[in-house]
Amino acid sequence: MFRLFSHNRLAWLHGPQGAAYAAALGLIAIQVGIGIIMKISQSKGTYDFSPSSSVTISEFFKMLLSTLFFYRECKTRIANREPAHTPLPTSERNSFEETKPFAEDQTSDLNGNGHSMSPTSAYTPAANMDIKTFILFIRNEVSRDTRYGFAQLALFYALINNTIFVAYKLADPGTIQLTKSGVTFITALVMIATLGSKITKIQWIAIVIQICGLMVTQYHPEEGTAYPISTYLILLFQVFLSALSGVYNQALLKSDGSSLHADNMILYASGAAINLLLHLVIRVLKADEPGFFTGYGSIGACLVILSNVFIGLAITAVYKYADAVIKCFATAVATGILLYLSPILFGTELSFLVLPGTIVVFIASWLYMEGAAPKDTNASMPKQVNEPTHPSIFSKMSAVSRLHQRRVLGIASFFTVVVVAFLTMSNSRMPDRAKGKTAGSQPAIDEAADLVLESPFKNTLAMVRWNSDHPERMPLLQQYAPFFHDLHFSMPGYVKGDVEFHNLTHDSFPSAEVIYTQIAKTMQLILDAPAGSATSEIEGLFYYHFDAWIDPLAYAGSNMHNIWFPDIVDQAPPNGGGPRFECMTDPKRYDWWGWGQKFHHASMAASAVVDHFDMDYNVNPYEWCIGWTDIYYVPRRFFADYIFLSSIFGGFSVFHEVAVPTMLHIIDESRRRHPSRSIIDRFGDCWGSCCASNPNVQDILWNRCGHRLDYVNEKVTAVHYERLGNQTAMLGEPIGETVYAHKRPTSPNAFSAETLTALTVDEHGVKPANVTSESIDEANAEMDRLARQREKNLEKIQEASESIDGFLEPEPNPLTDGSSKSTVQER
Structure with a gap:
C-alpha cells in the first residue's frame, strides 16, 4: 500500500494518467472499507469511544508514518549527495502560484521525492545522518508561509473528520458517499475560480451524467426523503468543506516543490494538536463524552483509526499525482459499491433503479478521465517580463494572511472549536429530531417493527x-x-x-x-x-x-x-x-x-x-x-x-x-x-x-x-x-402484524363507497337504493360475520369476569409476613 506514495514506483502504470488511476483505485478500496467500519463500530446508534480522540490518534500515527518516510528520504539524499532543499526565490516561496497546477511539466523535472534536481544548492548536509541533520532537513524543507498554510488546512480537516462521525450516526454509508460524490460539481467550480483550471466540455458532460446517475440510485417513486433536513444540511456542510480543503491542499502541495512526506508531517502534527484541543473542550462541555482512551478495547474502534490513517495518505497521493476532482470520482465509484453492500450488511432498502444508476456512475467516471484536456505545450514556456499576471484567490488570501498569520490562525482555531462543539452537543440530542412520516392512513407507529x-x-x-x-x-x-x-x-x-x-x-x-x-x-x-x-x-x-x-x-x-x-x-x-x-x-x-x-x-x-x-x-x-x-x-x-x-x-x-x-x-x-x-x-x-x-x-x-x-x-x-x-x-413471544379494516383480504369491498351507500334509512326502515343484488348480499354477509364475532367476544368477556370473581375469593396468601400487617405511611 505504501508504494502508492512514491512517484517512481508508480511507473509500472503506462500513460500520463497512470499515477492518478492507481491513487484513485486505492482511495476507492479504503473508502468502501471505512464506510462499513464506521457503521459496524457503532453500538446502538452511537460510538463507545470519543470521535475527537479517535481523530487525534489517527493524526498522530499519520504524523509518525510521514516522519519515518521523510527520514528514509533524507538518508537517500545524503547517500546520493543531494541537497537538503533547493530554495526558491522569495517571491515564489511566499505565495501560491497555482495558475498551472496540473501541467505535467511541473513534475517532469522532479525526482521521485518531489525535489528539483538543479545542480545548484544553498546547502548540502554532511554525509552522516544524525538527529541534528534531520532537524535541519525539516526546517529547510518547507517555507514558513506553507507551514502556516498547512496549519490552516488542518483546521478544515478537523471539521471534516469530526463531522463524519456525526454523519454516520444519522445516515447509512450509501447516502453519505452519495452526497460526497456531489462535491464533483462544486470542486470543479472552485478549481475554476481559484486555480484557473480548465474543465473540458466532455468532462462537464461526465459530471452532469454522474449526478443524474447518483440521483437515480436513490430515487423511490413511492417515498419522500429518508432523513430530516438537519441530516442533509450536515452532509452538505461536509461536502462544501471537502471541496474547499481539497483545492487548498492541492495548492499547498504544489506551491514550492517540497517533499510530500515533509508536508504531511506538518499537516498531521497540526491536526493532532487541534483535535486534542477539541477533545478537551468537548469533555468539559459534554458530561457523557468518553475519555481519551476509553472504548478502544473493541476491534471496531481500532479499525476506525487504522482506516483513517490509510485514507489520509491515499487522499494526499491523489492530490499530488492527479487533482481534487479525480478524488471525487473515486468517491462516486465507492458509492456504487456501498449501495450494493448496504442492503446486505445494514438492511437498507434500495430502489429497483439502483442497478442502472450505478452503471451510469461508472460510465461517467470513465468518461471524465478519458476527456481530460490535452497538455498545454505553452505551459513550460517562461512568461515574458511584461506579461500581465492574474493572481488567484488563494494568492490574494495568502497575501493578507501573511500579514496577520497568528491572528488569523487563532480566529480560525476558535471558529473550528465552536463548530465542532456545537455539532457534537446537538448530536447528543439527535433522537429528538426524528421526523414523523406517515402516508395516507398508515399509522405513525409501525407495530410490525418488533x-x-x-x-x-x-x-x-x-x-x-x-x-x-x-x-x-x-x-x-x-x-x-x-x-x-x-x-x-x-x-x-x-x-x-x-x-x-x-x-x-x-x-x-x-x-x-x-x-x-x-x-x-x-x-x-x-x-x-x-x-x-x-x-x-x-x-x-x-x-x-x-x-x-x-x-x-x-x-x-x-x-x-x-x-x-x-x-x-x-x-x-x-x-x-x-x-x-x-x-x-x-x-x-x-x-x-x-x-x-x-x-x-x-x-x-x-x-x-x-x-x-x-x-x-x-x-x-x-x-x-x-x-x-x-x-x-x-x-x-x-x-x-x-x-x-x-x-x-x-x-x-x-x-x-x-x-x-x-x-x-x-x-x-x-x-x-x-x-x-x-x-x-x-x-x-x-x-x-x-x-x-x-x-x-x-x-x-x-x-x-x-x-x-x-x-x-x-x-x-x-x-x-x-x-x-x-x-x-x-416476553420473547412473536408479535403479529396489525390487519387494518380497509385492507382485510377476506372482505376487500366491505368498506367501499358502493357497499356503504347500498343502504338508506327512512321512516320504513332499511331498503336498497339503486344497487345490485350482489353488493347487498356481500354487505349482509359481512354484517352477519361481525355479529358472530361480537357474540364470541361477549362470551370471552363473561369468562374473564368469572375468573376474576373466583380469584378474589378469600384464600391464604404468602405475599406478606407478620411485619406487613402494619400500614406503611410513606411520603
Whole structure:
C-alpha cells in the first residue's frame, strides 16, 4: 500500500494518467472499507469511544508514518549527495502560484521525492545522518508561509473528520458517499475560480451524467426523503468543506516543490494538536463524552483509526499525482459499491433503479478521465517580463494572511472549536429530531417493527425508593427485574452505619426531602461506566416508590427520549393530594401546605445561582414549580443537566416536590428545539397522588401506574404481581402484524363507497337504493360475520369476569409476613 506514495514506483502504470488511476483505485478500496467500519463500530446508534480522540490518534500515527518516510528520504539524499532543499526565490516561496497546477511539466523535472534536481544548492548536509541533520532537513524543507498554510488546512480537516462521525450516526454509508460524490460539481467550480483550471466540455458532460446517475440510485417513486433536513444540511456542510480543503491542499502541495512526506508531517502534527484541543473542550462541555482512551478495547474502534490513517495518505497521493476532482470520482465509484453492500450488511432498502444508476456512475467516471484536456505545450514556456499576471484567490488570501498569520490562525482555531462543539452537543440530542412520516392512513407507529415482545424498559434502570427500612419487601419488588436493564433499591439503613453507601444497584441515602441528589449520583455512575460495558447500555432512569405500581408492557410506544412527569388533578388541596404539576411566580395561584415552609424561597435562590453560572440555561429566577415526584422518568441525554442542577438545588436543600419539577422545567425550557415542542411528556393516566391509598382491582388493571399500593390488602396487591408474572412469561413471544379494516383480504369491498351507500334509512326502515343484488348480499354477509364475532367476544368477556370473581375469593396468601400487617405511611 505504501508504494502508492512514491512517484517512481508508480511507473509500472503506462500513460500520463497512470499515477492518478492507481491513487484513485486505492482511495476507492479504503473508502468502501471505512464506510462499513464506521457503521459496524457503532453500538446502538452511537460510538463507545470519543470521535475527537479517535481523530487525534489517527493524526498522530499519520504524523509518525510521514516522519519515518521523510527520514528514509533524507538518508537517500545524503547517500546520493543531494541537497537538503533547493530554495526558491522569495517571491515564489511566499505565495501560491497555482495558475498551472496540473501541467505535467511541473513534475517532469522532479525526482521521485518531489525535489528539483538543479545542480545548484544553498546547502548540502554532511554525509552522516544524525538527529541534528534531520532537524535541519525539516526546517529547510518547507517555507514558513506553507507551514502556516498547512496549519490552516488542518483546521478544515478537523471539521471534516469530526463531522463524519456525526454523519454516520444519522445516515447509512450509501447516502453519505452519495452526497460526497456531489462535491464533483462544486470542486470543479472552485478549481475554476481559484486555480484557473480548465474543465473540458466532455468532462462537464461526465459530471452532469454522474449526478443524474447518483440521483437515480436513490430515487423511490413511492417515498419522500429518508432523513430530516438537519441530516442533509450536515452532509452538505461536509461536502462544501471537502471541496474547499481539497483545492487548498492541492495548492499547498504544489506551491514550492517540497517533499510530500515533509508536508504531511506538518499537516498531521497540526491536526493532532487541534483535535486534542477539541477533545478537551468537548469533555468539559459534554458530561457523557468518553475519555481519551476509553472504548478502544473493541476491534471496531481500532479499525476506525487504522482506516483513517490509510485514507489520509491515499487522499494526499491523489492530490499530488492527479487533482481534487479525480478524488471525487473515486468517491462516486465507492458509492456504487456501498449501495450494493448496504442492503446486505445494514438492511437498507434500495430502489429497483439502483442497478442502472450505478452503471451510469461508472460510465461517467470513465468518461471524465478519458476527456481530460490535452497538455498545454505553452505551459513550460517562461512568461515574458511584461506579461500581465492574474493572481488567484488563494494568492490574494495568502497575501493578507501573511500579514496577520497568528491572528488569523487563532480566529480560525476558535471558529473550528465552536463548530465542532456545537455539532457534537446537538448530536447528543439527535433522537429528538426524528421526523414523523406517515402516508395516507398508515399509522405513525409501525407495530410490525418488533418481531418479538420486549419490554420498553430493557435499557432503563428502575430506581425503587423506600423512605424507611423494609428489606422484607425487596424479594417481591424483584419481580420487576425481567422488564428493566437493572434494578436499584434505595433504602435508608440498607448498610447499617454507612449513609454514604451507594453503587449501581443499592444505596443507603437517608433523606427523602432531597432524594434527587442520590438519583443524580446514580446517573453519574451510569455516565462513568466504561464504554462497551453492560452499564453503558442504560439509556434512561425510571424512579418510583416501592408502593407504586408500574405496568411495564403498557408503556410500549412511549417516547423514551423525552422526560415523563405525572400530571394529576389535585382533588383536595392543600393537604388532600397532589400536588399537581404547575409553575408559578406567585404562591397564591395554588393552595399548598409547602408555602408555609418557604420552600419556594430556597428554589428561587437556587435558580438565581443557576442563572449566574451563564451555562446557556433558560432560567427565570423568580419562578418555581411544584409537582408529584413519586414517579417520573429521565432519559440519558438529560442526565448531565439533571446532575448539574441537582447539585445546586441540593445545596439549598430545596424540597423534592419543588426542586424536581423546577429542575425539569429548566431543562425543558433550555433544551427544547422550538417553543411549541416540549421535551416533557405529561402523563395523566397514573392513579392516585402523593398521599392516595386503597386502590381497588379495577384501578390496578385499568391504569398503567399508580400510587399507593396498600400491602396490607393482600388481595388487591396480588392482582398486580400476578399480572407481572403473566407478562414475564410473555416476553420473547412473536408479535403479529396489525390487519387494518380497509385492507382485510377476506372482505376487500366491505368498506367501499358502493357497499356503504347500498343502504338508506327512512321512516320504513332499511331498503336498497339503486344497487345490485350482489353488493347487498356481500354487505349482509359481512354484517352477519361481525355479529358472530361480537357474540364470541361477549362470551370471552363473561369468562374473564368469572375468573376474576373466583380469584378474589378469600384464600391464604404468602405475599406478606407478620411485619406487613402494619400500614406503611410513606411520603
